[in-house]
Amino acid sequence: MAFEGLADRLQNTINKIRGKGKVNEADVKEMMREVRLALLEADVNFKVVKDFVKKVSERAVGQEVLKSLTPGQQIVKVVQEELTELMGGENSKIASAHRPPTVIMMVGLQGAGKTTTSGKLANLIRKKYNRNPLLVAADIYRPAAIKQLETLGKQLNMPVFSLGDQVSPVEIAKQAIIKAKEDHNDYVLIDTAGRLHVDENLMDELKNIKELTKPDEIFLVVDAMTGQDAVNVAQSFNEQLGLTGVVLTKLDGDTRGGAALSIRAVTNTPIKFVGLGEKMDAIEPFHPERMASRILGMGDVLTLIEKAQASVDEEKAKDLEQKMRTASFTLDDFLEQLGQVRKLGPLDEILKMMPGANKIKGLNNVQVDEKQIAHVEAIIQSMTKAEKIHPEIINGNRKKRIAKGSGRSVTEINRLLKQFEDMKKMMKQMTGMQQKGKKKGGFKLPFKPF
Numbered sequence: 001m002a003f004e005g006l007a008d009r010l011q012n013t014i015n016k017i018r019g020k021g022k023v024n025e026a027d028v029k030e031m032m033r034e035v036r037l038a039l040l041e042a043d044v045n046f047k048v049v050k051d052f053v054k055k056v057s058e059r060a061v062g063q064e065v066l067k068s069l070t071p072g073q074q075i076v077k078v079v080q081e082e083l084t085e086l087m088g089g090e091n092s093k094i095a096s097a098h099r100p101p102t103v104i105m106m107v108g109l110q111g112a113g114k115t116t117t118s119g120k121l122a123n124l125i126r127k128k129y130n131r132n133p134l135l136v137a138a139d140i141y142r143p144a145a146i147k148q149l150e151t152l153g154k155q156l157n158m159p160v161f162s163l164g165d166q167v168s169p170v171e172i173a174k175q176a177i178i179k180a181k182e183d184h185n186d187y188v189l190i191d192t193a194g195r196l197h198v199d200e201n202l203m204d205e206l207k208n209i210k211e212l213t214k215p216d217e218i219f220l221v222v223d224a225m226t227g228q229d230a231v232n233v234a235q236s237f238n239e240q241l242g243l244t245g246v247v248l249t250k251l252d253g254d255t256r257g258g259a260a261l262s263i264r265a266v267t268n269t270p271i272k273f274v275g276l277g278e279k280m281d282a283i284e285p286f287h288p289e290r291m292a293s294r295i296l297g298m299g300d301v302l303t304l305i306e307k308a309q310a311s312v313d314e315e316k317a318k319d320l321e322q323k324m325r326t327a328s329f330t331l332d333d334f335l336e337q338l339g340q341v342r343k344l345g346p347l348d349e350i351l352k353m354m355p356g357a358n359k360i361k362g363l364n365n366v367q368v369d370e371k372q373i374a375h376v377e378a379i380i381q382s383m384t385k386a387e388k389i390h391p392e393i394i395n396g397n398r399k400k401r402i403a404k405g406s407g408r409s410v411t412e413i414n415r416l417l418k419q420f421e422d423m424k425k426m427m428k429q430m431t432g433m434q435q436k437g438k439k440k441g442g443f444k445l446p447f448k449p450f
Contacts, residue, residue, distance in 0.1 A: 006258075007295045009038035014076050016295065023071035024380035028060045035079070043258030044226045047264045048086070056278055080292050087288035092245060092270035095216040100186040101134070102178065103213050106220035107206055107241065109233060110194035113249040114143060115427075116192040117221045117275060119152035120283040121247070123185050124273070126158070133144035138177040138209070139164040139193040145210070149191055156280060159185065159231035170191065177213060190215075198236045206241055217244045219272065222259065224248045224341050231266050240269045241439065248286070249328075250374045260291075329424055331388040334381045338373055375408055379416055384408040391417055 013034040017027060039049045047222035059078045096102055104121075108114045135153055137160060138336050146162050153160035161176040173190050180188045189204050192209060192402055197200045210218065220237050222230045230248075246263055251274045264271055271286040380388065382405030394402070396416065399410045407415075426427040 006038055006042035009041070010079075010296060013038065014079060018072040018076050023075065025061050028057060028075065031075070032057050032060075039162050039258070039261070041201070042261070045231055045258070045262035045266055048262050051084060051265070052086055066406060076296070078239060080296055081289075082293040083261075083295065084289045086265055087291060088264045089288055090284075091285055091287045092272050094129075094272060095244070100184075101177065101180040101185065101188045102217070103188045103190070103215040103218040104219060105190050105192060105206070105209060105213070105215040106219055106247075107237060107243075108141060108193050108194055110196050112194065112221045112223045113275065114194055115139070115148050115191050116152070117247055117249055117283070117292060118149065118189050119156060119158075120275065121219075121282055122158055122187070122189050123156050123280050124283055125189075126156075131186050133182065133187040133189055134176065134180045134183070135160045136173060136188060137162040137189040138169040138172045138176075138190050138386045139166070140169055140172070141193045145191070152280070153223065157256045169205060170212055173209050173213050198233065198240075201296075203240045210241060218242065219245045219247050220269075222263070224259050224274075227259055228262070231262045234263045234267045234269065234423065238269055238329045243267065243269045247259060247268055247271075247275065247283075249275035251276055251305045264288075301379045331380050331383065331391055331420060334420060334423075335377060374413065376416055378406040379408055379413055391420065413442070 013031055017023060018029050028245075035056070036049055036053050039052065040046070044052075045197055056078055059082070060075045094102075095104075106114050106121075118135060122135050125131045125133050126292075133151055133249065135158060137146040137149045139149075146165060150160050150162065152158075161179055163172050163175060169192065177188055179185075190209065190213065192206060193202065204377070217239055220234055222234060226228065226233070234243070234246060248260055248263075248271055251260065260271060260274075261268065262284045271288075273283055275288050276282045276284065296329050379402060382402045383394070387398065387402075394413075399413050402413055403410050
């Protein structure tokens with residue numbers, strides 16, 4: 001995550017004060033000095049840092065905080081609230097026109113990932129909001145830009161409107177909206193041209209498209225890895241076009257994340273979406289309160305639940321629940337579950353969304369080896385149907401055969417069988433507790449097992 005370094009610094013700082021029974025102004029001053037350094041090192045705009053530290057300090061040294069029963073925790077709450085406010089306060093939803101189609105202009109500099117982001121956003125709009133988007137290839141200058149968007153359209157099975165590179169972008173946008181109305185596309189995403197820097201010709205063209213299409217949204221696509229330059233770019237585009245939102249790309253990269261914290265404060269333009277990887281579903285709405293929780297090590301349960309709901313097959317989940325209740329869970333089911341969990345995203349990122357994960361020693365340095373999961377899959381796939389259903393029949397000779405077929409060792413097979421048996425026992429206990437809870441109106445599982 002882009003905020004890795006910032007998160008580590010802030011968590012170490014607030015943990016020192018969190019557990020204190022008594023806190024004075026000197027403690028707050030020391031903490032804010034550390035917070036200030038952490039934000040500046042994360043490449044957050046200097047003025048933004050100054051304002052943030054001032055607001056937190058003023059609230060943190062108030063009598064109701066310092067005289068409270070848990071002043072340390074109260075101060076952490078203040079930091080979380082101000083960090084949330086800094087990033088926009090609350091999730092800013094995408095517009096929906098009263099009379100379709102809703103028109104979205106995608107703007108930004110060349111190399112920010114505008115074309116790919118257009119495809120990702122269209123995919124999200126279709127899946128999350130159940131809409132029917134049309135992608136528009138209006139970048140006639142960059143070699144292969146049109147072809148790239150058409151390829152993404154085929155990959156996503158989504159319509160792409162193009163008139164080639166000899167027609168003006170303004171005319172392309174105009175004809176695209178006519179086409180969208182004919183074909184009942186309720187969202188139109190116009191992929192406009194970029195330059196290597198902000199210039200007059202680029203802005204004039206974008207202004208002309210804006211004037212003709214009267215877009216409901218103008219989204220600036222910014223590469224989070226460009227740091228402070230991202231803030232300067234956002235300022236320029238906002239002054240010229242009047243942005244309605246920002247999409248930050250490469251927020252999963254090796255970057256300090258300061259741009260995300262600065263853009264909203266400097267331009268007063270909300271961050272609406274963030275790109276978190278290469279895949280076409282690696283984009284999500286930006287929730288300031290959830291990001292603040294993640295940065296401060298408090299987890300992000302809501303995003304985790306949403307990922308699970310979007311990835312997990314409901315019928316398979318019900319089937320699994322039944323198997324757990326009747327203790328008929330097999331290694332085939334276990335293999336299925338591994339596949340479902342992998343759909344949620346990188347496992348080390350998923351772990352960090354769980355509350356209290358920051359308190360687990362060394363978790364921030366955990367790199368979940370995806371190869372290990374592939375090894376488990378190879379072992380199970382090398383078993384016969386009978387062995388998957390009744391692993392207790394797997395004797396020494398069978399283990400040697402499975403080891404040879406999967407390219408793994410007998411030790412690894414023994415470890416997997418032991419883990420599987422332990423998991424089955426745990427599932428039996430959990431489902432037993434749930435059954436008792438239903439009879440007594442007591443304990444309930446807080447989720448359906450994946």
